[in-house]
Amino acid sequence: MAKVDLNCDMGESFGNYTCGMDADVVPHISSANVACGFHASDPLVMEKTVALCKKNGVCVGAHPGFPDLVGFGRRQMQVSTDELRTMVIYQVGALKTFCDAAGVKLQHVKPHGAMYNMAGKDEQMARAICEGVYAVDPSLILLGLSGSKLVAAAKKVGLRAAREVFADRAYEEDGSLVARSKPGAMITDEEEAIARVVSMVTEHRVKAVTGKEIAIEADSICLHGDSPKAVLFAEKISAALKASGVSIAPMAEIIAR
DSSP: OEEEEEEEEEOOOBTTBOOSOHHHHGGGOSEEEEEOSSSSOOHHHHHHHHHHHHHHTOEEEEEOOOSOTTTTTOSOOOOOHHHHHHHHHHHHHHHHHHHHHHTOOEEEEOOOHHHHHHHHHOHHHHHHHHHHHHHHOTTOEEEEETTSHHHHHHHHHTOEEEEEEESSBOBOTTSOBOOTTSTTOBOOOHHHHHHHHHHHHHTSEEEOTTSOEEEOOOSEEEEOTTSTTHHHHHHHHHHHHHHTTEEEOOHHHHSOO
């Protein structure tokens, strides 16, 4: 039976501000991308999120981003490759320490927001991120957009790479995500999103925003946990995949060593 990972961005609350539906969504996923304090989260939230994942048997990944709490890490920043590499080391290292303290193995790293999107198209940024991940732990999996520079750089640096697709985001013809500022960037119809996921996983294709069918490979599916219908959406996607002969498993079981 084919396998695919279901991941969700989590631990994005900060102090008195709650973001996301972590406790409700976590039973339905296999991997979590935990914010590391730069774009969201704080030390207490990081610790609690790792504990929540451990309790639910969900694999933990680090979700490093640009130091931009106000912009939630979605604003582009111009930084040197050395700055970028050390930003990644700093954040991944911090979350790994919480994982070590909880007796949890850190599984993967997924860059967040603008860092993720910029590195998907910029080879130098992609390599700097992967070198930062490798410096912390060469056994970590790099989770990057399917077909992106991040996935290619991970393999060159010596990391395992998992190819990510998005249930609720539209695609350009080159395989990149449609910018959130553009019309049609978000897929709001649940049934359409679910059908797209099944197609990406079982048929390895998806319809771009232009209407053209493009090839795509999926090791992991990203779900966004801050939607009011996040839990129901996760349940429906899981059911649809299982009905199509696809089981849900953490990416460590899917990506060969």
